[in-house]
Amino acid sequence: xxxxxxxxxxxxxxxxxxxxxxxxxxxxxxxxxxxxxxxxxxxxxxxxxxxxxxxxxxxxxxxxxxxxxxxxxxxxxxxxxxxxxxxxxxxxxxxxxxxxxxxxxxxxxxxxxxxxxxxxxxxxxxxxxxxxxxxxxxxxxxxxxxxxxxxxxxxxxxxxxxxxxxxxxxxxxxxxxxxxxxxxxxxxxxxxxxxxxxxxxxxxxxxxxxxxxxxxxxxxxxxxxxxxxxxxxxxxxxxxxxxxxxxxxxxxxxxxxxxxxxxxxxxxxxxxxxxxxxxxxxxxxxxxxxxxxxxxxxxxxxxxxxxxxxxxxxxxxxxxxxxxxxxxxxxxxxxxxxxxxxxxxxxxxxxxxxxxxxxxxxxxxxxxxxxxxxxxxxxxxxxxxxxxxxxxxxxxxxxxxxxxxxxx
Amino acid sequence: xxxxxxxxxxxxxxxxxxxxxxxxxxxxxxxxxxxxxxxxxxxxxxxxxxxxxxxxxxxxxxxxxxxxxxxxxxxxxxxxxxxxxxxxxxxxxxxxxxxxxxxxxxxxxxxxxxxxxxxxxxxxxxxxxxxxxxxxxxxxxxxxxxxxxxxxxxxxxxxxxxxxxxxxxxxxxxxxxxxxxxxxxxxxxxxxxxxxxxxxxxxxxxxxxxxxxxxxxxxxxxxxxxxxxxxxxxxxxxxxxxxxxxxxxxxxxxxxxxxxxxxxxxxxxxxxxxxxxxxxxxxxxxxxxxxxxxxxxxxxxxxxxxxxxxxxxxxxxxxxxxxxxxxxxxxxxxxxxxxxxxxxxxxxxxxxxxxxxxxxxxxxxxxxxxxxxxxxxxxxxxxxxxxxxxxxxxxxxxxxxxxxxxxxxxxxxxxxxxxxxxxxxxxx
Numbered sequence: 110x111x112x113x114x115x116x117x118x119x120x121x122x123x124x125x126x127x128x129x130x131x132x133x134x135x136x137x138x139x140x141x142x143x144x145x146x147x148x149x150x151x152x153x154x155x156x157x158x159x160x161x162x163x164x165x166x167x168x169x170x171x172x173x174x175x176x177x178x179x180x181x182x183x184x185x186x187x188x189x190x191x192x193x194x195x196x197x198x199x200x201x202x203x204x205x206x207x208x209x210x211x212x213x214x215x216x217x218x219x220x221x222x223x224x225x226x227x228x229x230x231x232x233x234x235x236x237x238x239x240x241x242x243x244x245x246x247x248x249x250x251x252x253x254x255x256x257x258x259x260x261x262x263x264x265x266x267x268x269x270x271x272x273x274x275x276x277x278x279x280x281x282x283x284x285x286x287x288x289x290x291x292x293x294x295x296x297x298x299x300x301x302x303x304x305x306x307x308x309x310x311x312x313x314x315x316x317x318x319x320x321x322x323x324x325x326x327x328x329x330x331x332x333x334x335x336x337x338x339x340x341x342x343x344x345x346x347x348x349x350x351x352x353x354x355x356x357x358x359x360x361x362x363x364x365x366x367x368x369x370x371x372x373x374x375x376x377x378x379x380x381x382x383x384x385x386x387x388x389x390x391x392x393x394x395x396x397x398x399x400x401x402x403x404x405x406x407x408x409x410x411x412x413x414x415x416x417x418x419x420x421x422x423x424x425x426x427x428x429x430x431x432x433x434x435x436x437x438x439x440x441x442x443x444x445x446x447x448x449x450x451x452x453x454x455x456x457x458x459x460x461x462x463x464x465x466x467x468x469x470x471x472x473x474x475x476x477x478x479x480x481x482x483x484x485x486x487x488x489x490x491x492x493x494x495x496x497x498x499x500x501x502x503x504x505x506x507x508x509x510x511x512x513x514x515x516x517x
Numbered sequence: 518x519x520x521x522x523x524x525x526x527x528x529x530x531x532x533x534x535x536x537x538x539x540x541x542x543x544x545x546x547x548x549x550x551x552x553x554x555x556x557x558x559x560x561x562x563x564x565x566x567x568x569x570x571x572x573x574x575x576x577x578x579x580x581x582x583x584x585x586x587x588x589x590x591x592x593x594x595x596x597x598x599x600x601x602x603x604x605x606x607x608x609x610x611x612x613x614x615x616x617x618x619x620x621x622x623x624x625x626x627x628x629x630x631x632x633x634x635x636x637x638x639x640x641x642x643x644x645x646x647x648x649x650x651x652x653x654x655x656x657x658x659x660x661x662x663x664x665x666x667x668x669x670x671x672x673x674x675x676x677x678x679x680x681x682x683x684x685x686x687x688x689x690x691x692x693x694x695x696x697x698x699x700x701x702x703x704x705x706x707x708x709x710x711x712x713x714x715x716x717x718x719x720x721x722x723x724x725x726x727x728x729x730x731x732x733x734x735x736x737x738x739x740x741x742x743x744x745x746x747x748x749x750x751x752x753x754x755x756x757x758x759x760x761x762x763x764x765x766x767x768x769x770x771x772x773x774x775x776x777x778x779x780x781x782x783x784x785x786x787x788x789x790x791x792x793x794x795x796x797x798x799x800x801x802x803x804x805x806x807x808x809x810x811x812x813x814x815x816x817x818x819x820x821x822x823x824x825x826x827x828x829x830x831x832x833x834x835x836x837x838x839x840x841x842x843x844x845x846x847x848x849x850x851x852x853x854x855x856x857x858x859x860x861x862x863x864x865x866x867x868x869x870x871x872x873x874x875x876x877x878x879x880x881x882x883x884x885x886x887x888x889x890x891x892x893x894x895x896x897x898x899x900x901x902x903x904x905x906x907x908x909x910x911x912x913x914x915x916x917x918x919x920x921x922x923x924x925x926x927x928x929x930x931x932x933x934x935x936x937x938x939x940x941x942x943x944x945x
Contacts, residue, residue, distance in 0.1 A: 113785065113810065113811035113815060114664065114665050114666065114719075114754060114785075115663065115665075115808075115810060115811070115815055115818075115819055116811065116815060117663075117665065118663050118815070118818045118819050118822055119818060119822075120817070120818045120821050121818075121821035121822045121824070121825045123821075124614075124824075124825075124828065127613075127614070146611075148610060148611065156608040156609070156610050158606075158608055158609055162609075163606070166603065167603065170599060170600070170603050176589040176590075176591050176797075177589075177591060177595070177797055177798050177799055177800050177801055177838075178581060178589050178799055178800055179581065179793075179799045179800050180800050182557075215647070215830075215831035215832075215835070216831065216832065218828075218829070218830070218831045218832040219830070219831040219832075222829060222830055222831065231551055232551070246828060246829060246832065249825075249828060249829040250829040252829070253826075253829040253830070254829075361611075365609055366609055367609050367610055367611045368609050368610060368611055368612050368833070368835065368836035369609065369835050369836060369837060370831060370832075370833070370834065370835040383551060385553070386551045386552060386553040386554070387551050389553050389554035389555075389556075390551060390552075390554045392554060392557070393554045393555075393682065394686075396557070396650075396679060396682065397654070397679065397682035397683050397685070397686045398647075398650070398651070398654050398683075398686070398830070399646075399647035399648070399650050399651040399654060399802065399831075400647070400648065400650035400651075400679065401800070401802075402647075402802070403647070403800065403801055403802040403835040403837065403838065404800035404801065405801060405835065405837035405838075406835065406837075
């Protein structure tokens, strides 16, 4: 064939987080630091496979009764049930009342995609709202799922480096009925700013009044404060209030199972009779997308969540991870304040989870990358996990330099 | 809009008793309009099989390999690969969007031959997919957006049921070309050529590379040669679904004949591969989607767009299965063991086909059962009618789909006689 069918295909814009990570990988600078990608690192700057995960993998490998047969389309039920209980609490009235159903998904992204497809294709919703800013993929997911109106609700207040609560309430108050509202259950990505309990109550009031649909993205349960119940407060509150809602769960961070793609989509309904038809529709969506989910990650998480001793061991691991992050937050703030870096830095410790919206500008971020080979996103987002006792001074110095010398 | 009486009451309740208002206002569920989806035909067969208490029952519905004791089979090469992987204590970091690079390289190398010029020249875009389904979905999503021809896929009649939603979900149309000849239980070569000659130029055509699902009917090599010519004349884009390489004949090169021939003839194909059956990795979801492009630059551009489509599906694929495949294909010792394992599976199925046909003849059946041994792979289109199938199930507890398809992998040396007897009873 003389010319190709695909010669008109344009180069797609690069996705920033991967481009920045690549820049880090390509850098040969000995003091380089990667503050971009969202994965946990130890104080040695290394990925961490949780000891409880390695232990369970050994057990699974030694278990000759296990094979690689297909999971059901909606995944491993023992996993989904346990995961839903972890999110809502085993004694939550919605669970004891049989009004919760859950299906295994391809991590958090997969859960969001299935949720969006169901809400769009089956319920015929076409409007979704996400926080400004939000995880970059939220918009893309809903767009691909056919939502025609995707709008932001105000969230990050650059001036006070916290939540623009009034703006958020105002925008939600103006959202049309049946809008899907994407809420971050805890450890907001990318800002690290979460509403207080009082603020969540008011958010619930507005959403109830305006008949808005809550879709919680829970990617950091346990990983944020170190306490599973704490980190699930908002989700549990909304369920208790009587909302029908969905919650997507990712086990990438809190189990360190990034590449096994293990997640859950939890649905809370009013009427238990809806569950069977709903599952049948979810089945069709999954079947036409990937048939059934991968079993390895599901087996690991299921075993841990369903075994009291392993569960305790795992809780220890998440305390370790969240604890290190909180230490680094304290340390970074202290150093910036000691250096007299212009501006206020209490947001570093007020924010929670893996990420911090530092308030650095794109120009400042570029300066830090070029001069110090410390790589962060142009939004000023840093991954706290990239900071170690070994590089925290260097990072503070770089931020100080950028804030002092790069304006606008 | 005027307030309805119900609304008025609700407002009254709201102002006096907040908690009651919550209940009244939420009386209508979000989900009350959700219709029950159609049941999955194949799963339905398995459910019915499970409920049957007849000790002689046979499940010939689902498409997963079983050994001669009727048990799932974990390949020795897979066990060895898993031990090796475990000992390496690798991390669990995110794969790139396009997946495990070693896996992608070895997967397409298996399909085309490792030193195929298209690969050494870097003309291929190969990404990891959630097994065959996921690979097909990446393909359909990409084509629905970037294929310059008609947004229609031409599927063989019949085809794997899931092909239809995979394309319909991305708003593409589906059409069919004749494939299976119910008179011969074989390939309708003339019908296929006739229909393909009428497909509008520059369209998209799906082909099963080997071990056609559900019929087991494959074109002979000479047929493929002719199909390649006609498809080239019509300027169609061939999308191969290869879910059974090695599993069909026991020979990985033989099973890739069509794919390799089309490439040799100059087609720039799309290809989906599954390692569910040939490596028994069903639940690990190891698959790959490839497009052969014109040049390296085009390949780079196409890859960048494919990645944009994968990201909002599931961000990046699962590692475990792909690591097993890559380890096996990359380790010469394991690769040999695997070739043996897959030949073993294929041989057992071929043996069951022979036995079934021989036993039917022994039973005294005068029907022509040659198609049982002519067909290849996991499935066999027996030619039985829905009425005969119903009888087979009700009276003999043999479970299969209404179209007369049996999964030969579900037959064992211990029950092939029973099956032959039962089939004879309902067809004589």
